[in-house]
Structure formats: C-alpha cells, structure tokens
Amino acid sequence: MTGSRAWHLASRPSGLPDMSHFELKPVDLPPLADGEARVENMWLSVDPYMRGRMNDVKSYVPPFEVGAPLQGGAVGKVVESRSPDLKVGDTVFHMMGWREQASGPAASFNKVPAMGVSDEQWLGNLGLTGATAYFGLLRVAEAKEGDIVFVSAAAGAVGSAVVQIAKARGMTVIGSAGGEEKCAWVRELGADAAIDYKAGPVVKSLIEAAPKGIDVYFDNVGGDHLDAAFAAARNNARFAICGMIEGYNAGPPPSFRYIMRVIAARIRMQGFIYTDYMAEMDQFYRDMGGWIASGRVKSRETVREGIEAAPRAFLDLFSGGNMGKMLVRL
C-alpha cells in the first residue's frame, strides 16, 4: 500500500533532546478496514508539552514508545474513506502528527467546524493552543475585567493568545519575552508592558512594570518567572500553571525566594490541562471565533517546511526559536 514517512522516537533523551533521538522512517499504511479513513497531513504542531512524553513517566498522557511514531496535533485532508462520517476532501484535526499520512478509525479524526478560517488555525488559536490560553486565563485563574495579568512566554503560542484574550476582556497585561524584537511584538498584540527577561532579573522588571502588583499569573515557564510572580502577587492572586518549560529538560531544581508570600497574600496556584474543559468547547469556539473574526485576536506562526524539519522545529521551542505558534507545513 501507499508508503508514508513518520518520525519515530529513536531513544529517550535525559536532558535536552537532539537530532539523535529522532528517526524518520517509512511506515506501512495497510488497506483501510470498514469504518476507517486515511488522511494526508498538511500541518503538524510541535509543542513544548511533547518533551514530557519523551520520558518514561506516567503523566496525563502516556509516554511515547521508543521505536514507535511520535504523536501530536495535525491538520489534514481525508484522501480515502470507508466511513460514512468522513468523505474525501474533508479537513480534519487529529493527534497523529509527526507523519505524512495517518490512517485509523473515523472517530480519531475530527472534522473542523465550518468557520471560514485558514487550516492552520485549528492547531493555533482555535486549537489546543487557544483553548489552553482561554480556559487557563478565564476558568483556572478566573481573570476578570480590571485585573492586572502577568503572562510569561508572551511571544509564544499560548502566551500570545493569553495577551490578546486578556485585552479583549478589559484587563491590564504585562508579558515577558526574550529579546527586544519579541517584546515589541508582545506590545503590538496589545500588552500594556513587556519585560525582556534576558535584560535583567525578572522580579525587578516585573515590580517596575506592575508597581501595584498582579492579580493573575499565567505560567508557561516556571523558575524565576514564577518566583517573580510570588513576589508581585496582590492579595488573593490566582496563578494558572500551564507549563514550566524551564524545567522540561532537567537541570537543577528551581528555587523560590518568595514562595512564602503564598500565605500572607492568600495566593491560589492551580495546575491544569485544557482537556479538563472539553465540555465547554462550544463557548470557546464562540468567543474565540468572534475575536478572530473581529480582528481582536490575531495569529502569527513560525512555519518550517517539510516533514524533515519537524524535530528541529520542536527543539527550537526550547531556545526561543519561535514567535507565535511553531508549525510544520507539509
């Protein structure tokens, strides 16, 4: 049958992965059984959380298996179908990324809603990325109009969505990013202030940018950013802990000089995964769709070309190689 290539996990990294941990290999796509479909992928998503799946530890998603194809968000077109639920030409979102073609039961592919947006949005602001920003900010941190919000990695995929959602909802926003170019873009997105974490200690910059303190912290980074948020938190501040990219690739355990402020300021810190809020996806599509249509939420992608580019695109997430959402176009 049709040949197709897929990136496999060659071995488990212990610190920062490199190209040796990935292997691009042909995979057989057996003939479809009844109820199955085959999809040609057009866009692949690479996301920091995937690093966690390369470890052999139980987490909210099972670890990748050594020698097996990697997985991840993807958008593609149905090219063959033996299911009444999918027809050739349908655009679908699914989790069999890191490969050229994917096949399986029709239920593993989700037809994207007819919203007249470009395909790659289903991996970005209308996908995992946007949903993570939306539910983290509005449900987990219960951010509301008038709040002062701090978001780390604000030039990243999730962070840039948080900045824009917060502004659409009438909040004051301080974003952190690495370098002046990224900070300029964070301000362009509407942030009231942008902190360049490479230019000096985050805690100092944050206290200058938010002299009255912060009500909400949306954490993508952990480490010094989280410690700065402890230092700057106002009473009853809420922290939504989405990611701690600083700690994904080992290194010494992070230390926190200001964690004791949790008590006096009654800080509430809460970890989450966007899938906890699947029951509310309709509301997310309605709000986010509206913001995108009105131009309040814009997307920006860093696009790498071709299946060969996928591991490098992924690795570059950990050195800040992306502005907005990192995608691979096939």
Add this chain to the structure above:
Amino acid sequence: MTGSRAWHLASRPSGLPDMSHFELKPVDLPPLADGEARVENMWLSVDPYMRGRMNDVKSYVPPFEVGAPLQGGAVGKVVESRSPDLKVGDTVFHMMGWREQASGPAASFNKVPAMGVSDEQWLGNLGLTGATAYFGLLRVAEAKEGDIVFVSAAAGAVGSAVVQIAKARGMTVIGSAGGEEKCAWVRELGADAAIDYKAGPVVKSLIEAAPKGIDVYFDNVGGDHLDAAFAAARNNARFAICGMIEGYNAGPPPSFRYIMRVIAARIRMQGFIYTDYMAEMDQFYRDMGGWIASGRVKSRETVREGIEAAPRAFLDLFSGGNMGKMLVRL
C-alpha cells in the same frame, strides 16, 4: 499606677532570633478611662507566625515596632473595669500577650464562651490554633471523608489539631514529626502513619507511607515537606499552605524538584490565614466544642512557667522544643 512587665522587641533579627532581641521592661498602666478594662494575664501564646512580625515588612499583620511591647494571644482575668461589658473576674481572650497585665478599650477583650473548658484551650484547640487547623483543612483544602491527608509538623499545635479533625471526619492521615517520641504521639492522636523527617528524606518516607498518593496536604513547614507533597499528590490534590516554618529564619531559598507535578496532577495550592473565616466561627465552636467534649480532640501543651520564660519558649518553636501547643503560664 500598678506596674507590670512586658517583653519588648529590642532589635530586629535577620536570621534566627536570640535572647538579645528581647527585653523585659516595666510598663506603666495609666488609670482606666471610661469604657476601658484591665486584665491580668494567665496564659500567653507563642506561635511561629510571630517571627514574621519581627521583620519590617508589610504582611497580613503589621510588624512589631522596635522598642514597643510584643503582641500575641493571651488569656486573662478582668481585674478592673470601667465598662458595662466586662466585670471583674471575667475570663477574656485578647491579643495583648507577652506581658503581665494589659489594659485598653473593653472591645479589645473577648469574653470566652461558656463552654466549661480549661482556660488555656482558648489559646489552643478553641483558639487561633484550632481555628487554623479547622478552616485550613475543611475550607481551604476542602478535605472530605475518604481523603488521604498529609500534615507536616503533626506534633505541633496546629498539626496535632489537623490530625484529630481529619480522623474525626473519616480521613486517612499521615503526619510528619521530628523524632520517634513525637511520631509515637502523632500515632496516639489517631494518625494512620507517622513519618520521622529526621530519619531520612521526606519524599521517600511519604511515598512509602502513602503508596497510593495523597489528596490533601496541610503545610506548616514548606521546603522538603512541600516538595514531597508535590511528588506524592494524586490528581486534583489540594494543598492548604498555613506556614513554612523552615523559611522563617532566612537561609537559602527552598528548591522544589517535583513542583512541575502541579500541572499533570492539577494540584491546587492555596495560602490562608484563619481570620479569613471569622464569619464561620460559630460553626467552628460547635464542631470543635463537640469533639473536645466527646474526647475526639485532645489537647496537649508544653508549658513554660513565668513571664521570664516567654522568649525562650518562642525560640524553642524553631528547634522543635514543643509537643502540642507551646504556652507560658503566668
């Protein structure tokens, strides 16, 4: 007028305080104005949180002033009154501790409810200590029947109350304490397991004692105990952060190897002060009064004698010198 002695803050400590930071000096008690009362203290409370008030930082209570008498919980008897609300012989709870006699507006003294308990209970299980345990466990951490609860400093004043409340409400309880004698007492209080944190790494002992993980962590300690709780947390675990005694006296900032589990396990961590729940004190008195009357909650005090003993009693809190509530009897 009547002379009385009070402990004053002689200077601000930077790390662990010592006797040189305290000074016992006579204070004048001027004649009472209309509406005022004078109280002879019988019991003084010393509590870890007082260390924070020795620093010159804004917190949930104002800092102690250098050269002024220290403050803290106390129980005494009215010896003179120019208020219709208090009569000589009334037993009152108030915050002008660290001294032999206290005077002020009648409103600064609270007549203790008629519950037939010994006076010192109003500084212990029916006072700040018990209320902190009760609201932290049941409101902040929302602990419920069947939960697996971990509490640090379980042989301390608050911790020993947490152990007993948790057992009264049908939870499984693991308490940590320093040394075999304290651990034995924690088990006597009803804990299902006691961890001696001096005998080995907390994280290892906790995972052995709670192989299925923990639903709730009541933190009095911070540092390695909090990190162990991150490691052992089950999905949707709730942490009530009451104190971090490890960090009260400076030292290097604590580091957390397992903090990233906040995300995958959706841990919720919340700081609190018992005064946030003053509106619910009636319910606390009803529940705690019932548990004391039925013998489900017992109290144990470490009692030091005489006003001179107060600073040493306080300092000994930081080296584990108390079993249960540390009190000074005048």
